[in-house]
Each structure stands twice: as C-alpha cells, then as structure tokens.
Amino acid sequence: MKTYYLTAYxxxxxxxxxxxxxxxxxxxxxxxxxxxxxxxxxxxxPSRLVRSSAGLVHFHP
Numbered sequence: 001m002k003t004y005y006l007t008a009y010x011x012x013x014x015x016x017x018x019x020x021x022x023x024x025x026x027x028x029x030x031x032x033x034x035x036x037x038x039x040x041x042x043x044x045x046p047s048r049l050v051r052s053s054a055g056l057v058h059f060h061p
Contacts, residue, residue, distance in 0.1 A: 003052040004029040008042045016042055021049075026057045033058055 001022045008017040017040055023029035033049040049058035 002029070004033070004049055004057065005052065006033045006036060006047070006049050008037060008040070008045050008047040010045065016040075016045060017047075026051070026055075030058050 001024055004021045004023060006019050006021055010016055021029055021032050023032055037043045037047055047060045050056055
C-alpha cells in the first residue's frame with residue numbers, strides 16, 4: 001500500500017482537513033479522498049491529494 005496526504009483548506013488558507021490515506025493505487029486513493037471530503041462536507045473547498053513519493057493525484061482550487 002502507498003501513503004497519500006489529503007489536505008483541505010478554507011478560502012483564508014486555514015487547514016480544515018489534514019489526513020493520511022493508504023491505498024493500493026492513485027485511482028483508489030482518489031476515490032477514498034473524494035468520499036472523505038464529502039463525508040466532512042468539504043468537497044467544494046480547495047483541496048489536494050498527493051503521493052508520499054511525490055506526485056499530485058487530485059487538486060481542487
């Protein structure tokens with residue numbers, strides 16, 4: 001499994017969510033991240049999901 005970092009921000013730049021996820025691949029991680037954002041009602045705020053090995057998987061400005 002790979003480690004991913006999910007971060008959601010307010011429009012002022014404050015962290016609203018800052019968590020790690022584990023997934024087998026980028027697609028699985030992306031789905032888990034979007035589900036987590038929806039769970040916290042944060043799917044419409046700026047967010048990003050990155051691989052621990054470097055690489056942007058999801059970005060929502």
